[in-house]
Amino acid sequence: MDGIPGPDEFRAQARSWLRTVAPARATHLEWGRGEDSVAVFENWTEDEERAHTERTRAWERVRHDQGWGALSWPAGYGGRELPSHYEQLYRAEESAFDVPRRTEIFPVTQQLVAPALRIWGTEEQKRRLLRPLLRTDELACQLFSETEAGSDLAAVRTRAVREEDGWRLNGHKIWTSGARVATWGVAVCRTDPDVPKHAGITVFLVRMDAPGVTVRPIRQMTGGSSFNEVYLDDVLVPDTDRLGPVGEGWRVALTVLAAERLDSGGLGLDNADRALDLARHLPRPLTDGERQQAADLFVRALVQRLIAVRVTSALASGRAPGAEASVGKLHATATMRATTDLVQQLLGPRLAADTGEWGTFAWTEHLLGAPGYRIAGGSDEIQRNILAERVLGLPKEPKGAGR
Amino acid sequence: MFRLDADPALLRETEEQRQLRSVLRDFLAQTCGPEEVRKQADSPRGHDEVLWHRLADEIGVHGLAVPEEYGGAGGTFAELAVAMEETGRVLCPAPLLSTVVLAGHALLDSGDRQACERWLPGIADGMLTASVAGFPHPGGVTAEQGAGGWVLRGEADFVPDGAGADLLLVAARAPDGERLFACAPDPATCERTARRVLDPTRRQARVRFRGAPAEPVGEPGRAPDTVAGVLDAARAALAAEHVGGSAHALDAVLAHVVRRTQFGRPIGSFQAVKHRLADLLVEVEGARSAAAYAAACLAGRRTDQLPVAASAAAVACTAAYRLATAEYVQLHGGIGFTWEHPAHLYLRRARADEALFGTGDDHRLRLAGLLGLTGRTG
Numbered sequence: 180m181d182g183i184p185g186p187d188e189f190r191a192q193a194r195s196w197l198r199t200v201a202p203a204r205a206t207h208l209e210w211g212r213g214e215d216s217v218a219v220f221e222n223w224t225e226d227e228e229r230a231h232t233e234r235t236r237a238w239e240r241v242r243h244d245q246g247w248g249a250l251s252w253p254a255g256y257g258g259r260e261l262p263s264h265y266e267q268l269y270r271a272e273e274s275a276f277d278v279p280r281r282t283e284i285f286p287v288t289q290q291l292v293a294p295a296l297r298i299w300g301t302e303e304q305k306r307r308l309l310r311p312l313l314r315t316d317e318l319a320c321q322l323f324s325e326t327e328a329g330s331d332l333a334a335v336r337t338r339a340v341r342e343e344d345g346w347r348l349n350g351h352k353i354w355t356s357g358a359r360v361a362t363w364g365v366a367v368c369r370t371d372p373d374v375p376k377h378a379g380i381t382v383f384l385v386r387m388d389a390p391g392v393t394v395r396p397i398r399q400m401t402g403g404s405s406f407n408e409v410y411l412d413d414v415l416v417p418d419t420d421r422l423g424p425v426g427e428g429w430r431v432a433l434t435v436l437a438a439e440r441l442d443s444g445g446l447g448l449d450n451a452d453r454a455l456d457l458a459r460h461l462p463r464p465l466t467d468g469e470r471q472q473a474a475d476l477f478v479r480a481l482v483q484r485l486i487a488v489r490v491t492s493a494l495a496s497g498r499a500p501g502a503e504a505s506v507g508k509l510h511a512t513a514t515m516r517a518t519t520d521l522v523q524q525l526l527g528p529r530l531a532a533d534t535g536e537w538g539t540f541a542w543t544e545h546l547l548g549a550p551g552y553r554i555a556g557g558s559d560e561i562q563r564n565i566l567a568e569r570v571l572g573l574p575k576e577p578k579g580a581g582r
Numbered sequence: 583m584f585r586l587d588a589d590p591a592l593l594r595e596t597e598e599q600r601q602l603r604s605v606l607r608d609f610l611a612q613t614c615g616p617e618e619v620r621k622q623a624d625s626p627r628g629h630d631e632v633l634w635h636r637l638a639d640e641i642g643v644h645g646l647a648v649p650e651e652y653g654g655a656g657g658t659f660a661e662l663a664v665a666m667e668e669t670g671r672v673l674c675p676a677p678l679l680s681t682v683v684l685a686g687h688a689l690l691d692s693g694d695r696q697a698c699e700r701w702l703p704g705i706a707d708g709m710l711t712a713s714v715a716g717f718p719h720p721g722g723v724t725a726e727q728g729a730g731g732w733v734l735r736g737e738a739d740f741v742p743d744g745a746g747a748d749l750l751l752v753a754a755r756a757p758d759g760e761r762l763f764a765c766a767p768d769p770a771t772c773e774r775t776a777r778r779v780l781d782p783t784r785r786q787a788r789v790r791f792r793g794a795p796a797e798p799v800g801e802p803g804r805a806p807d808t809v810a811g812v813l814d815a816a817r818a819a820l821a822a823e824h825v826g827g828s829a830h831a832l833d834a835v836l837a838h839v840v841r842r843t844q845f846g847r848p849i850g851s852f853q854a855v856k857h858r859l860a861d862l863l864v865e866v867e868g869a870r871s872a873a874a875y876a877a878a879c880l881a882g883r884r885t886d887q888l889p890v891a892a893s894a895a896a897v898a899c900t901a902a903y904r905l906a907t908a909e910y911v912q913l914h915g916g917i918g919f920t921w922e923h924p925a926h927l928y929l930r931r932a933r934a935d936e937a938l939f940g941t942g943d944d945h946r947l948r949l950a951g952l953l954g955l956t957g958r959t960g
Contacts, residue, residue: 455953455955458950458955458956458957459953459954459955459956459957460957460958461957461958462957462958463957463958464956464957464958464959465950465955465956465957467947469957470946470947470950470951470955470956471943471946471947471950472946473950473955474897474945474946474947474948474949474950474953474955475897475946477894477949477953477955478872478894478897478898478946478949481586481872481875481894482868482871482872482894482898483868484586485586485593485871485872485874485875486867486868486871488586488593488871489593489594489871489874492591492593492594493594506863506864506867506868509860509861509864510864510868513864560857562860563856563857563860563861564853564856564857564860566859566860566863566864567856567857567859567860568856570863571836571856571859571860571863572836572840573836573839573840573850573851573855573856573859574840574847574848574850574851575851576851576853577847577851
C-alpha cells in the first residue's frame, strides 16, 4: 500500500510528534506518593466534569488538527486512511505521555457514534456531523436504556410520533454517561407500537439543548454521579436528524452495541496492575495463598491483554476477529472482580475503615465501582447469551410474550 | 517489572501453520479416531508404531522444530505447537512430548553439537524414541566415572514413556555438580517398570539405574539451565495440547447439546447450559492466547519472557482443561460417565498432565516469585 508507514515507523513518528505537544509521563510512579485514586467511575460534580471535558476536548482537537486524530478515516473527515489497528499503535505510544484521560463520552462519540453514523447516516448528516464528532466539537451520548428496557433493549417505550415537520419525542431514558456535557444524544425510540417490537424502532439524533430535554444525575452506589436520567418531553426533532430508515432502528442500535463490546477489552487493567503493585509493596511477606492469588490476577490481566493483541492482529491481517473479540468484556469484568478480591485480602481492615494511609481506603472506589461494569454495556448475562447464540450457534431461548 | 511485549505478528497463525493444522487434522481424523486411541492405549507399547512413522514420514511432525543441520525442517516452536494442539485434540498416544519436546529440547539446549549430530536426526525421522529422566524430580540419580566411562546409579520415577524409550537423557548428580547424560537403557543395568497410570494414552515408568553406562551431554555447569529451559518448553507444549483437548471438549459438548432433547427442547436452548458453555469459551480463548504467547516466546527466542509466559500458560491452560473436561462429562449426563464415552479419557489426560510439570497452584507460586508478588520480605 502506498504512503502507509510500517508499524514501527508509524510508532516512531507518533512518538516524535507527541514529544512536541505533550510532556512525558513520569516513567516510574513512586509507590506511596501522588494520586492514589482507583475509581472505576468518576465522582465529579457537574463543574468538575465540564472542566475535565474541556481539557480533554482541547487535546482531542490538537490531535485531530495535526493529523493524529481520526487515523483510520478518509481524508475528507480529517483522517489518514490508516489500517484500523494503527489506532491501538498510537494509543500505546500516547500512554507514555501526560495527556488528559478520556472519559467515557469521548470513546462513545468517536468509537461508537461516529462509525455508526458513517454506516447509517445520510450524505448530508455525514457532511454536517462526522468531522465535528471526530474532532469532539460535538459530543454524543447514548439514550438507549429505559427503566423497563435494560437487557431487553428492544422493549423501549420512548415514543417518537411523526408530525408535519419532524418527530415529537416523549419518554424517559436512563443510565446515560456524559449527558451533562453531550451536545447530541442518540435516542432509540418506538415509532410503531403495532408491529413486532424489533421492527417498530427508529433511532434519532437529539440536540441535548433542545427544549424538553431534562438531564438529572443518578447517584450510584459509589456515592458519586457519573450517569444520568434523561427526560424527553415533547422534544421536536427534524426528520433530517433521523439516523437510518424508519423501523430499522434495532439494526442501528446493534451497530453501536457491537462497537461498544469491542471497545471494552481493556477495562480494569490499570487497576489490576495497581493491585499487583500493592502485592509487591505490602509491608509484610505475603502468605503462599496470597502469592497464588496475586499471581492468578497477573495471569488474568496478561490473558486479557493477549486477547486484545490477538484482536489487533486479526484486524491487521484483514481478518474479522472471531470469538476472541466477544470474550473481552467477560474477561474484563472477571479481572475487576479478582482485583477487588486480592485487595480485600491484602488490606484487610484498612479497606473497611479509613486509616488515612495512602493507597488503602482509596480501593473502596474500585470495590464499589467494579460491579457497575458487569451491568453496563451489556450485562455479563447478555454477553453470555451473545457468545452462546452468535459465536457458539446454540438455539435461542423460547420467545416469551412480546417477542 | 514485567511488561508484555508481544508482537501481534507472532500471535498470528501463518499460512504455513494453517496448512499444517488442516493437514494434520485430516490425517488424525482418519488414523487416530476414538476407537484407534483406545486400541493403542491397550497395546503393550502404548502407541502404534505404524502411525508414529507415518507422522514422521508423511507429515514430518517430529522434525518441525529441529534445525536443518540435524535433519529437521528448521521451523520454530510455533509449528511444533500446532502439532501438539492437533495431537492433543485427539489424544494421540504417540510419544511426541517425550521424544520431540523433552529429549529433543534437552539435546538442543545442551549446546552439545556432537550429541545433537548423533541423536537429533534419529528423532527427526522417527527412528528413535527418547525421553528425559530426573527432570522435574531431580536428585535420585548419581553419575560416577568408572574404568570404562561414566555410569549411572539410582532411581528416577514418573518418566514419561520411560519404559519404551530407546534413549534417556538423565539429569544426574556428578562429582562436579548436576550434569546431563545420555543413556541407551540395557535391561542388564537399567530396570524399567511401567507404572499403572491414570491416563492410559501417556505412559510413565520408574527407571532404576544399576551402573548403567552413559555419556555426558553438554558442558558441566550447564545442566540446571538446560533442565529449566526444557521444562518451560514442555509446559508450552502441554499448554498447546490442553488448548486442543479443551477445544475438542467444547466442540463435542456443543454437538451433544443441540441434539439431546429433554422437556421437549434441545438442552442447548436452556440458559443454564448456554451460559456455562459461554464461560467455557471464555476460558478456552484465554488459554489459547496464553499458549500462543508461550509458543511465540520460544519461537522468537525471547528467553527473558519465557519463564513467565510458560507458567502463565500452565495456569491458564490447566484451568481451562479442568473446566472443559468437567463440563465434557457433566453436560453429557449419564452417557458422559460411561466407560465407552471418550470424555473420561480427556479428564484423565487433563489431571495426569497437570501432575507432570507443576500444578496450576505450583505455577502461581513460581510466578509470584518471578514477578516479586511477595510483599516486603526483607
